[in-house]
Amino acid sequence: MAHFAADKDDLYTTVFSELKHMGIKVPKVKKFKSNILKQEKIVQPSKSRIFGVSLTDQEWIADCDYVLPKFIVSSITYLREHSNKVGLFRKAGSNARQRELRLKLEKGEDICGSEPNDVASLLKQWLRELPEPLIPQYMHDLFIRCQQLDNDENRITANLLTCLLLPPNHLHTLKYLLCFLADFAAHSDENMMGSYNLALCIAPNIFVLNDSADKTR
16 A cells, blocks of 8 residues: 555656646645545545446446446447437437436436437536546646646647546546547537537536535645
8 A cells, every 4th residue: 555655656746747847837746635635525425326426436347448437338338329419418308308317327227218318418417416526626727727838739748647647537437438529529520519519518517616626726
């Protein structure tokens, strides 16, 4: 455990050094670790199995080279079958159907046969209701500073470096989601949802702000 902690400290130090070299203001390692602990304490136990449940407490399944939350795998697998549907993620679907589908999923039933717009809406709800957002609030300022770099190449590099600071569960889930969205945007001539439109629909659900944000920075 001590060796693992030392490796994480080395990672933090290396990434912060690279970001600082690029002109980005970075937190002290000790302060960054303190914010992680504060955020972890905010997460409360949930009686649900899927929605409002932290990533750590989700049901996980093996997919590709790592394990992922079962819900995001099943929902994205289903949505891939409807990648040509116009307005997916932009059109809300039926609130009544979504409430019913949520109950079914919490009981262990599957998504098969559901309206794609409802599944897309539930995926956004799932992301938005994570007790700790996919991009944790203690990392918001750092990602914003990366986006403020003028050079496109440096901005991409800085964002990728910052992603290495995410907890592994968050990093793997985010990577899986973004790979799907990139594939989905590749069909924008059919679904009318390019990367810009997708970002408008998805970003508020992974970069979530709430009243406790200032307490975790």
